[in-house]
Amino acid sequence: MRIAKACDAMGITPVFAASEADLGAAYLKDREVVCVGPARSTQSYLDLAKMVQAARQSRCTAVHPGWGFLAENPQFAALCEQHGLSFIGPPAHVMHLMGKKTPAKKAMGAAGLTLIPGSDGILEGADDARRVADETGYPVLLKAESGGGGRGMRIARSADEVASAYADAQAEARAAFGDPRVYMEKLIEGGRHVEIQVMADRYGNVVHLGERDCTVQRNHQKLIEESPSPVLDDAVRQASLDAAAKATAAIGYVGAGTMEFLLDQDGVLRFMEMNTRLQVEHCVSEVRAGKDLVEQQILVAAGHQLAWRQADIELAGHAIECRINAEDPSDGFRPSPGKIEKWVSPTGEGVRVDTHVQSGYVVPPHYDSLLCKVITHGDTRDQACDRMIAALGDLVCEGVMTTAAMHRQILASADFRSNNYDTRAIPGWSQE
């Protein structure tokens, strides 16, 4: 919907790819839609060949991958380009580079970003692991170079655990991926999650749109995002924003992207990874900058120069986004699919709502249950928070459970207002 809105504004006809589960949804009414398969995403939204076929048969010229499913799949990007479809995102090889662990770190380190301390690439053996761990300081995390899904990952909390953790990580990596290469990073527990929004064109022009603080999380799922980060030192902020833009240019990045950082207890911002796509929370930056990222993405993919220079980006006030899901927070965030009998989006000064939902919409049980994103903007953090609390109070959703009340509780809490939290616990809210 977000992307279709931008298309509408630009006079571009969007074609929607929809699975059988989404086919009847009201937001597709009067839209051009291609059914790409059954509800199971592996047979529809994740099937590269089907998606490309759908785009080609409907004579599309470009594909916007959104922010889920195939958005960070370099094979899909390569496949689109191979079949004459402009992929709205970075080139496959850049996406691929950022997906590779140690090469991505090396590229970012070379471009001037501060890294999480650890090994300089692949460890040469158990002795090397011990030496690096001693230099880095405990606890350390051993990670498989070809890893994913937590496989080939081990923690060593002291020197006598390194050898066995190294051997275990290596054995698991070899068994799972045929590739026993392992590297090491310091395990930083807690800390805050800060990310920087960048936007680049094909011609080497890059701007940043400030940072976002996404520390309020549940099991690595972001709940609340805000900008600017309330705890980031101004000097660190400026240096990091500049370095992120420089690094983006250095790797030949194109389109919208996000550099994710860990802000440790000492206030150092350390690069973790780059998300090579537009993220759900991009709206926070849009609101502060007063710019439309999706529109710019489309223009850049069509070969246009970036319409903005850094001096054109003026970041004003404070913005907060809450993701409202069809979940029951009091019951372990159990998904709550079903029919929404009545839906009313909040409105008001400094309030933006991005949603595909309207009264009568049925939340399918198959996918992520995001209902809407509410973004509020204010002169100060407190004003933005207050506006959010009011807006969420005005939100009407009858028929399914939502996380709106939990968000209000968090925003109103003293812990949240005084920045007394990190990624390990949700401020002002507990499951009990």
Next chain:
Amino acid sequence: MVHVPLTPIGRARASFCDDNTFESNLSSLAAREEQLRMRRAEVHAGWGEKYAGRVHAKGKMTARERLESIKDPGSRSFEVGTFVNYGLKFGDKGLQSPGAGVVTAFAQVHGRWCMVIANDNTVASGSWWPMTPEKIQRAQQMALRMRLPTIYLVDCSGLFLPEQSRSFPGAKGAGHIFKMNSLLSAAGVPQLAGVFGDCIAGGGYMPIISDRVYMTEQAYMVIAGAALIKGAKSQKMTSLGIGGPEVHVHQSRCADVRVPDDATLLSCLRDEVARLPSSGADYYRGDAGPVDPGFPAAELSGLMPSDHREAYDVTEVLARLCDQSLFWEVMAGSGEEMICGVGRVNGLYTGFIANRQGLVGNPDDPGAKRPASILYKAGIAKISAFSRACNADGIPIVWLQDIAGFDIGAEAERQGLLSYGSNLIYTNSTNETPMFTVLLRKASGAGYYAMAGMPYDPVVQLSTTLSRQSVMEGRTLAIATYNTKLDDDFEIVTQDPEERAAIEKGMASVEKRIEADMDPFVAARQMDTDEIVEFGELRSYISMLVEASYQSTGYRRIKNPRIWSLHDLAVLTEGLR
């Protein structure tokens, strides 16, 4: 429409190869590849610490240190011919010559792939053994085929004279190196030489045809050294005096530049290469940057059964060699036993021809199955046509062999497989596009020839630790040898226990001997293959070769995909796309 319709191939490993099979393949290969690594290290050590120490004591670098310092920092060099002469002993003292006393390697200098030929000064002062000339010429041939700048790092005391009769007089004798120097020059291939020490006789000739010749202050080039000059001792003549930089840089002009030491010389050679045109590879990649396969190439070592009789899916091999596991299979509808098509390797279009394993359908007998690793009529016609089309379009070809041979029998002869095979052989023999051959496992009989094995002059042929080159398997030869003693099912006819035992013993001995000869290290020792590589290295070797074949522009046809003849072939065989 003329787009190149690459589509995703391959599956996640766990979906077709369970952890136990994967682990068992891995561990069975691990022992062989560990042996490969140890033997490489053994060759790399030359004659050992003592001799490296002598080189260092003279303030010089060893051949491999020179290679290390001339290549781009952080890049990898790719040696060929590592195991030439491996394990062989020469002269009265039974001396070994690791790597035949010379290092030949593809190395990147300022982003350009070069062929580096460096006399190994830790092995008998870089002298030439039997096969050393052949190894150098083979490297020169690779450079000539792909027009790669060739760099000679010369430090050679001449022929190893006790074995001179085996390296001096023949068609590929030492002198043929200088003919190759000439042919490279005639073809416009840049040649650069650095002279680092004794360069006597042949060692003296090797650098001279190069475009630029550098000498260190320790280097001399002479037709004959002081030792052979009458009266040299009383006149206190030294080789350095008669052929050092003083003479050759200033008086004879046989060399261009003198420099104080090895490090300076190597850095000067790097600067020379930087003045050459940059690689065309980036141009031919277009917008497609270098990207790894979607399924990790490292998995190959767990997918390949070490027993050559066990099947695997060669599509999964291709999926782990092509960028992002995207591939366009051409003529999929016929010759099911063969698979051919186009993928990108490091962003560059590459043709692949491979044969399947296991069983495939039999078009003459619908519903029946027959073994896949055999060349049948349609498969031969298919790969022949594909090979010709790649040549016409300038697409480099990678052949992946695991082939048992041609179909045999009355029907095969009636179908004229001899002539279809000859057609394929003619095609491959006259192709000018660079071809690279990989012997995944079996390379048997005429199948090895038909799929561009070494005698058909691929630019480079790679073996794995599982490769086995032979006319026939040991078991088959044992049957052929004892044919008169066997029945229709190849069982021994006689019931006499003594005679049976003798036949069994004889057959076992034939089988054992053939098995031993099929060892890839034997093949590499006698230059029947260029290099033995780990499965995990295969993709990087192929990437390097493909990049090298797109490096030099202007000497060969490289068509853009819009005008590929391959599209015609696809339309004619598959209908309109």
